[in-house]
Amino acid sequence: MEIFDIFLLEAILNGILLGGVLALLALGLNLVFGVIDVVWICYAELVMLGMYTVYWLFAQYGVPLIPAFLLGILAVAALGALLHYLVIQPVLSSAPINQLLVTGGVLFFLQALATLVFGVEFRNIGLRLPVLEFNEMYFSFARVLAFVAALAGMVALYLFLTRTYLGTAIRAISQDRAIMPLMGVNPKKIYLITSAIGGGLAGLAACLLVLQYDVHPAIGLSFGPITFMICVMGGLGNMVGGFVAAFIFSQFISVGGFFFAIEWGYVVAFAFFILMMFVKPQGILSRRR
Amino acid sequence: MTLFQRLSGACAGVFAAAFLLAVPAQADIKIGVIFDYTGPFAAGGSQAAAIGTKSAIDIINERGGVEGHKIIATYADAQSKSEVAINEMTRLLEQEKVDLIMGVFSSAHCVPMAQRVDQLQRFMWANVCVASSVFKDKNLKYVFRSQVHSDQFGEASCVFANENAKSRLGKEPKDLRIAIIYEDGPYGAGVASGNEATCKELGLNIVLKEGYAATSPDLSSLVTKLKRARPDVILHTGYNPDITLFLRQARELGLKWDALIGHGAGYGQIDKLRETFGKDADFIYNVDPVAAQLLDPKTLAAGLGDVTAEMVKRYKAETNAQEVPPHTSMGFNQTWIFLTDVLPRAIKKHGGFNPEALRKAALETDIPVGGTIQGYGVKFFGPGTPMAGQNERSSPVVMQYVDGATKVVWPAAIKTVDPTLPLPKGHTYAK
Numbered sequence: 001m002e003i004f005d006i007f008l009l010e011a012i013l014n015g016i017l018l019g020g021v022l023a024l025l026a027l028g029l030n031l032v033f034g035v036i037d038v039v040w041i042c043y044a045e046l047v048m049l050g051m052y053t054v055y056w057l058f059a060q061y062g063v064p065l066i067p068a069f070l071l072g073i074l075a076v077a078a079l080g081a082l083l084h085y086l087v088i089q090p091v092l093s094s095a096p097i098n099q100l101l102v103t104g105g106v107l108f109f110l111q112a113l114a115t116l117v118f119g120v121e122f123r124n125i126g127l128r129l130p131v132l133e134f135n136e137m138y139f140s141f142a143r144v145l146a147f148v149a150a151l152a153g154m155v156a157l158y159l160f161l162t163r164t165y166l167g168t169a170i171r172a173i174s175q176d177r178a179i180m181p182l183m184g185v186n187p188k189k190i191y192l193i194t195s196a197i198g199g200g201l202a203g204l205a206a207c208l209l210v211l212q213y214d215v216h217p218a219i220g221l222s223f224g225p226i227t228f229m230i231c232v233m234g235g236l237g238n239m240v241g242g243f244v245a246a247f248i249f250s251q252f253i254s255v256g257g258f259f260f261a262i263e264w265g266y267v268v269a270f271a272f273f274i275l276m277m278f279v280k281p282q283g284i285l286s287r288r289r
Numbered sequence: 290m291t292l293f294q295r296l297s298g299a300c301a302g303v304f305a306a307a308f309l310l311a312v313p314a315q316a317d318i319k320i321g322v323i324f325d326y327t328g329p330f331a332a333g334g335s336q337a338a339a340i341g342t343k344s345a346i347d348i349i350n351e352r353g354g355v356e357g358h359k360i361i362a363t364y365a366d367a368q369s370k371s372e373v374a375i376n377e378m379t380r381l382l383e384q385e386k387v388d389l390i391m392g393v394f395s396s397a398h399c400v401p402m403a404q405r406v407d408q409l410q411r412f413m414w415a416n417v418c419v420a421s422s423v424f425k426d427k428n429l430k431y432v433f434r435s436q437v438h439s440d441q442f443g444e445a446s447c448v449f450a451n452e453n454a455k456s457r458l459g460k461e462p463k464d465l466r467i468a469i470i471y472e473d474g475p476y477g478a479g480v481a482s483g484n485e486a487t488c489k490e491l492g493l494n495i496v497l498k499e500g501y502a503a504t505s506p507d508l509s510s511l512v513t514k515l516k517r518a519r520p521d522v523i524l525h526t527g528y529n530p531d532i533t534l535f536l537r538q539a540r541e542l543g544l545k546w547d548a549l550i551g552h553g554a555g556y557g558q559i560d561k562l563r564e565t566f567g568k569d570a571d572f573i574y575n576v577d578p579v580a581a582q583l584l585d586p587k588t589l590a591a592g593l594g595d596v597t598a599e600m601v602k603r604y605k606a607e608t609n610a611q612e613v614p615p616h617t618s619m620g621f622n623q624t625w626i627f628l629t630d631v632l633p634r635a636i637k638k639h640g641g642f643n644p645e646a647l648r649k650a651a652l653e654t655d656i657p658v659g660g661t662i663q664g665y666g667v668k669f670f671g672p673g674t675p676m677a678g679q680n681e682r683s684s685p686v687v688m689q690y691v692d693g694a695t696k697v698v699w700p701a702a703i704k705t706v707d708p709t710l711p712l713p714k715g716h717t718y719a720k
Contacts, residue, residue: 124533
């Protein structure tokens with residue numbers, strides 16, 4: 001059996017597409033941490049609620065897919081703002097461990113709420129997307145879409161943060177939250193907007209995941225830990241770092257899983273993560289001080 | 290009637306009433322029932338099994354209980370987490386003071402629970418979990434299971450493939466390419482090890498054997514490896530959502546096969562598979578203890594057909610489902626066996642329902658084939674044997690989904706249709 005064959009190439013390319021999904025997930029979490037300095041442990045549960053929103057709108061109420069997506073993104077953006085207003089804001093000045101615990105509490109609350117409201121059934125939107133075939137290699141259309149969306153989301157966020165007044169204010173407050181109020185920036189408002197954008201990115205991820213996965217109350221378990229690890233490996237709050245880390249991680253999973261057993265792909269990825277915590281604890285793109 | 294006779298009669302009546310009031314009511318039998326009512330296992334079959342279990346208990350109570358004892362069931366949610374299952378079991382035994390533990394869907398819960406119960410010398414009646422490792426070489430004394438075990442699942446699919454290799458696939462068994470994929474918990478690993486042992490014994494060509502985590506967010510590299518290995522038959526053991534993820538990614542990445550044989554859990558949920566994959570779910574095989582309603586009641590002991598009909602009626606009333614999954618039969622059947630055979634004997638012959646009495650009664654169980662709603666008989670391997678506590682008469686069947694309906698295709702003695710093998714041309718997964 002050849003080591004470098006068409007199947008390996010397919011595994012590499014599928015790894016890149018998986019990286020797009022993971023990068024998209026990491027984007028919102030990184031933005032929120034970078035600006036507000038709070039880790040939303042419940043981030044994947046927001047994604048889960050976004051998936052349910054799209055499912056109900058599209059599959060149950062017959063709303064066309066694109067409007068359902070837009071409403072899903074808006075719903076999760078509102079949820080992000082609400083999460084900040086009700087849960088994060090009261091503990092902003094508390095110790096980081098308290099902030100972590102409170103968002104952890106929200107995680108279990110949202111899981112239980114989803115179970116009560118939506119039940120334990122696995123639901124899917126029943127959409128059969130075309131399969132992309134190229135030179136005897138096959139690719140998931142939904143994954144390609146997620147990859148493109150991740151790139152577009154990254155570019156749009158970059159432009160927003162660098163080319164708009166609001167974006168500049170967000171970046172400024174992430175750099176020095178003590179001095180910016182003296183310059184006339186209202187941090188409460190900026191935090192709320194950032195949370196809404198973070199939620200909106202979770203909503204965008206939800207739209208793309210609902211094309212690929214069944215939604216159920218525990219789906220966050222599949223993505224939450226891995227998203228958090230990618231953010232840590234990329235440097236919490238470093239969006240470019242998170243983006244790069246997502247693709248490194250996905251290649252370990254995909255190519256590692258192709259050469260060895262699938263679980264070994266994860267073992268190697270986690271071993272690399274631990275190693276990086278020793279070598280570059282500030283994240284893979286951090287500069288040595 | 291003289292006045293004396295009337296007075297005597299009245300006095301006798303008064304004494305009888307007084308006697309009845311003076312004698313304490315029969316003690317209730319408290320059973321702790323543990324299933325996954327939430328989390329991914331709930332929709333993967335646990336809830337269906339829990340409904341079956343509850344129906345059996347309700348019917349027995351409506352008939353007056355067991356030997357005059359009412360069954361008081363306390364239902365606990367394991368939340369699809371092993372540590373929660375163990376905590377709930379401890380709570381039920383120590384705080385709720387239940388007389389025994391029953392239920393359990395996931396083998397990942399079952400393995401540690403069984404050992405803990407046995408250490409405590411309390412009694413456990415396992416309903417649904419299938420891993421052979423629950424009993425294998427453990428010499429458990431107080432844990433019993435009349436359900437099929439995973440080695441038998443693994444064996445059935447390989448024997449089925451072997452029997453059909455030449456006649457339907459036109460290949461000698463040694464040329465039949467088999468891939469074994471499984472979730473890597475005790476359930477999947479147990480079935481896969483049974484697959485491997487039997488397929489090797491039969492001389493089938495195993496081209497790939499690989500496990501994965503049931504919560505894995507991506508199985509594309511597994512699918513790519515399968516494409517490279519070019520199996521004719523894929524033997525898959527998984528829960529949900531990994532099964533739907535596999536089927537979806539297999540379609541997207543162009544994986545083809547002649548036969549996909551699942552082994553219970555997510556593959557037992559034809560309604561769900563059909564809802565998700567439509568006609569693509571047709572011709573998938575599932576190895577499981579048979580769903581009782583698929584059996585001809587004439588082949589079973591008298592009265593069991595009515596029991597099955599009642600189970601089906603109650604399940605449909607509760608869920609509005611069209612198909613009753615095998616898990617409902619598993620939950621119902623094991624509970625029925627315990628409440629109608631083991632428990633009455635423990636009370637009548639061994640003086641009650643303490644763990645020792647229940648253990649002795651279980652070891653004396655001797656139900657012939659055809660004596661349960663799922664067809665198989667019950668007799669437990671005795672103490673000191675490698676599978677002590679496991680039913681030695683249990684057996685699974687191979688079913689196939691055809692146009693949304695479930696058909697039995699193996700063993701030949703009870704099959705309802707011939708298998709459609711290989712997949713018909715034009716099917717999404719057909720070669």
